[in-house]
Each structure stands twice: as structure tokens, then as C-alpha cells.
Amino acid sequence: MIVLFGLFLIPALWVLVFNMERECPVIVVESPTKLISIGASKDVVISATDQKRGLRKIRIEIVKDGKQTVLIEKEYPKASFFGAGINKDTLNITIEPSKLGITDGKALFRLSAWDYSWSRWWNGNTTAVDKEITIDTKRPEIDVLSGTQYINQGGTGVEIYRLSEPCEKNGVYAGGNFFPGYSGFFPDKNIYICFYALEYDKGPGTEIYASAVDEAGNIAKRGFNLTIKDRKFRKDSINISDAFLNAVVPQFDIAVDPNSSNPLLDKYIKINREMRVANHNKLKELIQNPEKEMFWQGAFVSFPNATNKASFADYRDYNYNGKLVDSQVHQGIDLASLAGASIPAANKGKIVYVGDFGIYGKMVLIDHGFGLFSLYGHLSSSDVTKGQIVEKNYTIGRSGKTGLAAGDHLHFSMLVNNVFVNPLEWLDASWIVNNITSKINDAKSTSGSK
Ligand SMILES: [Zn+2]
Structure with missing residues (x-):
């Protein structure tokens, strides 16, 4: 009797303990490292892990104004009696709020995961994480303040603009080169000044425009009234x-x-x-x-x-x-x-x-x-x-x-x-007045700042 007890009960107890583990699955946003806003389109990488019995199910949803929108729901194959099931999964999702009928504003980004543990009457361990996010599908607005401009091949230009919202990356693209804009020159912190250059071998027809990317990743591009003058070099x-x-x-x-x-x-x-x-x-x-x-x-x-x-x-x-x-x-x-x-x-x-x-x-x-x-x-x-x-x-x-x-x-x-420019422009007082100082003054009068 005691032998039988040992033969069946001890393994049975072991199976029970093994399967009733209480370790919760882990579900996290891998990229972006800080998910605080979602723009018109956002790529998000999520990983789910469960080291013991393995993942049973995960669900990712956005809760906005009390309404839940499921972005992804995935079930995993059941683990065998003694072995583990799926211990890790990585998911790449592209979120486009307007296609999902989600409007702009504050929302919750909810991540849930279940495992195959027998604990809690076979329901398994659960993890649920809520992150506060902002849905912002509107592009920033770029208001160009400096007037008509001319730029020489191999020369420098200045562009002054006001942004409708903070944008960490903003500036001018000229012939594929990016030149960042700087805040703080004008009393209004939303006004940026950007010096940009045209390489000596890029003439009329080269694309030059201001660009800004907001926190949610929405990109705005804006051309301006500009004439490129071609130059023949010796x-x-x-x-x-x-x-x-x-x-x-x-x-x-x-x-x-x-x-x-x-x-x-x-x-x-x-x-x-x-x-x-x-x-x-x-x-x-x-x-x-x-x-x-x-x-x-x-x-x-x-x-x-x-x-x-x-x-x-x-x-x-x-x-x-x-x-x-x-x-x-x-x-x-x-x-x-x-x-x-x-x-x-x-x-x-x-x-x-x-x-x-x-x-x-x-x-x-x-x-x-x-x-x-x-x-x-x-x-x-x-x-x-x-x-x-x-x-x-x-x-x-x-x-x-x-x-x-x-x-x-x-x-x-x-x-x-990193673009070499013609130094003769900068050595010429009248060029500076006509092309830099007057543009700064234009911006001051259009923006109302002194
Ligand atoms: Zn030299």
C-alpha cells in the first residue's frame, strides 16, 4: 500500500506542482521604447514571454472613450503535460487609428497575456498592462515667415518658420541634405531659424523644403517661395x-x-x-x-x-x-x-x-x-x-x-x-543684409515679435 502510494501519489503531486506554477507572463512594448503617442501610422513591436508553462493567449487593444478596439488577439497551442509550450513571441503591428475608427485624444493601450498554468482553477496566470497614450493623427503645421528667397548654387539660405506644436526633428531638406532648425532665436519658442545650403553641383530644379515630425510621428512638408540661381564655376x-x-x-x-x-x-x-x-x-x-x-x-x-x-x-x-x-x-x-x-x-x-x-x-x-x-x-x-x-x-x-x-x-x-558653401557670400556685407538680416526682419514683422 505504501509502495503504491509512493509510486502514484508522488509523481501526481509533482505533476500538480509543476503545472500549477504561479509565475505570470510578461508582455511589453519593445519598440518604441516609450510609447506615449500614436500618429496617423505607428509601427509597434511587442514581446510576450512566459518562462514556465508557456503562453496561452495575448490580446492588444486600444480603449478610447470606453470603447475597446482589439488590435490583435492570438492563441497559442497547448503545452504538453510535462514540457512547456510557446515561451516567447514577438509581434510587429502597424497601428492606423483612422482605419480602426479611433479618433484623436487620450486613450489606453492595453496589453494582456495568459499562460497555461493550472493555477486559478486552470485559468492560468494573467498579466494586464495599461499605458496612457495620446492619439494624434494631425500633421504639424509649418507657417513660413521669411519671404521670397534666392539661393546660389553652392550658396547658403535661411528659412524661418513657426510650428503649430513641438517637433523634435524639424528643419530644411535641400537636395537630400538635412539642416536642423533652431528655436530660441525669437521670443516665440515655436519659431525656428534654419540655415541651409545647396551643394555646388546642385542647380535649379533641386527640391528644397521645410519638414517637421511631431511626437506622434506625423510628418509635415512645406515648400517655400525660392529661386535657385545657377553658377558656373572655374x-x-x-x-x-x-x-x-x-x-x-x-x-x-x-x-x-x-x-x-x-x-x-x-x-x-x-x-x-x-x-x-x-x-x-x-x-x-x-x-x-x-x-x-x-x-x-x-x-x-x-x-x-x-x-x-x-x-x-x-x-x-x-x-x-x-x-x-x-x-x-x-x-x-x-x-x-x-x-x-x-x-x-x-x-x-x-x-x-x-x-x-x-x-x-x-x-x-x-x-x-x-x-x-x-x-x-x-x-x-x-x-x-x-x-x-x-x-x-x-x-x-x-x-x-x-x-x-x-x-x-x-x-x-x-x-x-556638412556642406561646403561659397565663403564669398559670408564675406560680403550686402549679401548678408539682403539674404539673412532682411529675412530675419521679414519674420519679425510677420510674426509680430521684436
Ligand atoms: Zn585651398
Whole structure:
């Protein structure tokens, strides 16, 4: 009798304990990490887990004004007597409130899960989670405040707009490049100012528009009254001499084929192509987080008493012994004065980089705020330090011929975000008045702010 008791009752008790586990299933929103609002269309990833007997059922619904709308209800196959059933499931759902007849406003996002435990008279353990959400299917409105505009190929533009609601991401798309807008310049926090640029090789017909994405993910796009003026850029041809190669190439650590018949020339071509690209990629990293304050005021200043040696967007052919060996586009202007002449900061800003920088040699980079930067290359020396705020005309260094430079000169570039722009616009006081200051004033009068 005792033996029989042991033979049947102990396993039976074990089966009962095993199946009557009290661990509740877990159901969570994996993505977005914080689900607080749902726009016209929202992708949501949900995971459900039950480590012991496995999942029995899950249900996801939206409760709005007392009405339940089931988004998904799923039942899972029953677990075997001793083994577990389905322990984990991940669900991807796209929620489109208007298609479900759900109107805008506050709602509950309800997640429920049941498991296959025998507890609670075979009903299983249950988990129910309610999240407070807002249904917002309306796009933000973009009210353009700056008037008619002109932008040159390779030039800069400014766009000022008011948003109807807070939008973390807003700005201007110009030829596929995104330029963020900045709040805080105008007393009304909903008014944004955005400096944007058109690459030198993008002419009339390029799409330029303002865009804003609200918290719920609704996207608004808005064009504005803008004319793109095309520009023809110069062609230049540079003869590379052996003396020049021997003067500039050795400073760079670059490897070429050991059997090369002209290692100096091969190294030079590699520097001019690959290092140039690598330097520009690194430059994009340096300018990723512009200052959210507009430091600059009035026209930018140039290298005094200097002569212009090369222009913005010059298409340069490089010839060696009469043979074309490379072609590149010059993304700045070259200015030459006396050797070792002092270089002024073009306008007020914060030093973001000082030091060696590949083809640019010793380089200083200034952040003028709202995405505008100035770059000074080939310097012989510099006393400024990273993080220092410099005023317009403050001496940031001395001219030189470090990096890829044949003679003492300043290479001066300007960038709006990661797009090189024609610096001559910024050096021209009347261009600033006509294209920047007047647009800011337009916005002030249309918005009523001072
Ligand atoms: Zn240059």
C-alpha cells in the first residue's frame, strides 16, 4: 500500500506542482521604447514571454472613450503535460487609428497575456498592462515667415518658420541634405531659424523644403517661395613638379606599392584622393553638434591684404609632365599675403578643433552656431585652444604651408552642417543684409515679435 502510494501519489503531486506554477507572463512594448503617442501610422513591436508553462493567449487593444478596439488577439497551442509550450513571441503591428475608427485624444493601450498554468482553477496566470497614450493623427503645421528667397548654387539660405506644436526633428531638406532648425532665436519658442545650403553641383530644379515630425510621428512638408540661381564655376589646371612633390609628400604617412616607378607621385595621388575623402568624413564628425546659439554678427572678415589664389568650387585638373593624373574640386578659397601673416577669426565663434588635419595641415575650425562653421588650413602656428570663444578679428594663428600646400597661404572654407558653401557670400556685407538680416526682419514683422 505504501509502495503504491509512493509510486502514484508522488509523481501526481509533482505533476500538480509543476503545472500549477504561479509565475505570470510578461508582455511589453519593445519598440518604441516609450510609447506615449500614436500618429496617423505607428509601427509597434511587442514581446510576450512566459518562462514556465508557456503562453496561452495575448490580446492588444486600444480603449478610447470606453470603447475597446482589439488590435490583435492570438492563441497559442497547448503545452504538453510535462514540457512547456510557446515561451516567447514577438509581434510587429502597424497601428492606423483612422482605419480602426479611433479618433484623436487620450486613450489606453492595453496589453494582456495568459499562460497555461493550472493555477486559478486552470485559468492560468494573467498579466494586464495599461499605458496612457495620446492619439494624434494631425500633421504639424509649418507657417513660413521669411519671404521670397534666392539661393546660389553652392550658396547658403535661411528659412524661418513657426510650428503649430513641438517637433523634435524639424528643419530644411535641400537636395537630400538635412539642416536642423533652431528655436530660441525669437521670443516665440515655436519659431525656428534654419540655415541651409545647396551643394555646388546642385542647380535649379533641386527640391528644397521645410519638414517637421511631431511626437506622434506625423510628418509635415512645406515648400517655400525660392529661386535657385545657377553658377558656373572655374576650371583650373595645376602642374605638379618633382620639387613640389618632394616638398609636400614626405610629411604624410601613406603606403604605396613598393615596386612603384614613381612613389612620390603615387603617394601624392593617394593623398589627394583618399586622404581628402577621409579628412572630409572626419570633418563631418567634428561638426555633428553645432552650438545652439548664433555667435556671429555682421559680415565675416577675410585675411587682410591678401590676394585671391583660388576660388570656391574650382574644378582642378592636376598634370604631371603634361599628363592628367588627377581631378578634384576645391571646397574653399585660397588667400595669400606675407608668409607667417596673422590670421583673424572671420567672426565670433567657438573653437572646435585645432591641430593637424591631413591635407589641411595645421587647421583651426570655428563653430559660429546654428550649423555655420569656418575652417582655416595650412597654418604654421596657432595659439587658440579647443572650447575657446574667439571674437571677430581675434588672431587665431599664422599663415603657413603645412599639409597639401605649395606656398604660404590660407585655405579658407565655410560649411553649413556638412556642406561646403561659397565663403564669398559670408564675406560680403550686402549679401548678408539682403539674404539673412532682411529675412530675419521679414519674420519679425510677420510674426509680430521684436
Ligand atoms: Zn585651398
